[in-house]
Amino acid sequence: MSKLACTCGHIIRDQADSLPHKASLIKDQQEEDFIQNLAQEINSLLTAAEAGNLEAILDERYGKIPRQPKAAEACYNIIGSALLSNSISAYECQSCGKLWIQKEVNSFKPFNSESRVYEAVLSIAPST
Ligand SMILES: [Zn+2]
Known part of the structure; x- marks a missing residue:
């Protein structure tokens, strides 16, 4: 995936390594x-x-x-x-904090965060 359009209108981009809003998940x-x-x-x-x-x-x-x-x-x-x-990708929208979990190749399912803001939950750096 290189771009994912969040339902809030933000475009989540995946065009580099070490992204703070992306993770690999092993089920x-x-x-x-x-x-x-x-x-x-x-x-x-x-x-x-x-x-x-x-x-x-x-x-x-x-x-x-x-x-x-x-x-x-x-x-x-x-x-x-x-x-x-053996892993799937997950993205956190940097605008609304929604988590997008990969279901299939190029298919993602959204999950709303309670706070509705970006909290950098997939980043190694603590959010401020
Ligand atoms: Zn969003």
Whole structure:
């Protein structure tokens, strides 16, 4: 999603990283799959490293990329991919505070906040 029109008229934009009004949610029913998928991927890399095959496995999965450190990049990709496939997005309208929770791809359901104002509930910085 790059833009979402809130019912209050505000346009919620998602065109950068580290947005204070966006979060990724892992449903409790997906949490175990998320952890299991990560554990399997990490275990396969550790097993390959113990056997001295890590470089070959990384080349096989990600191609012979010249960037280093390749293992760190592989871990970033594994965790990012697992998060994307096991999470949904949520946005807080910066005008009215309404929460928009992803139901399907490009489909969001609104939830009104009692205060009806932006409270930065998805931000790591405390609201003022
Ligand atoms: Zn709004």
